[in-house]
Amino acid sequence: MPYFENCLLCPRRCGINRYLTVGECGVDARIRYANALLYKGEEPPISGKRGAGAIFFSGCPLHCVYCQNFAFSQMAYGKPIDLEGLVERYLILQKRGAWTIELVTATQYAPYIVSSVRLARERGLRLPIVWNTSGYETIETLDMLKGTVDIYLADLISLDETFCERYIGAKDYPEVAKKSIKHMYEQVGNLKIGEKGRGVKGLIVRILVLPENVNRIERSLHFLSKEISKSLYVSVMDQYTPVYRAREYPTLRRKITVEEYERALAIVEEFGFENGWRQTHHLKRGVKEVEW
């Protein structure tokens, strides 16, 4: 595919030939994935009762020091798979009762995703396609995904430049993420939930609460409330765990406290968001409340 000879698929815009070498994302032009399974840990419209049919891809354009998926995102662990193999995985997951097909960190493979979903649709794939993303996307790649992706499940990691430079290795993340999340919203709108609570189409934004609110979530929420919508579905996540290189940074060496999470929820409420989810991992692992 021509996209990989001069790769500009993500905001890093490496411009390299991925048939010959790897880019900033750590992967070459072959599709690699770590796992394909039914995953129950996502928001209710994505997971349902049986789980999302999640495929975890290798590589990532960002370099978060606390990456929860570091083995395959940062160290590019994974097995190669071709287009036919991907189509087969989607259809197997559908057969096993997946609520949606969730593609986790797939930006670096976007053209393959468009082709594989088209083929899978022709062969009977009916499930919504969920794009689980860091929010670090180009407008061109989002336009390529139009008509393929039904639901964007986007992190808004931080709009603080200093944080982004230090902890996720992308000083330009705030500017890029603001534009890309706006574009996602223009493309798919607010989340629509269909029969039995299954997500049909739309945007969900995730806010991960970090110790000492080091990522300044009020900036992210201010942006979302003013420039997107107060009806936006916001998912406030409490599951931060100090893994990968997090222990090199004193602030990131511990999980968040119940008080820090409650404070984060209070900030979300102050901004007047009407829809979303909070987690109750700190009370009982794996349980999510559906309403604010």
Ligand code: SF4
């Ligand atoms: S997808 Fe990878 S190779 Fe392509 S621009 Fe992004 S980091 Fe560079």
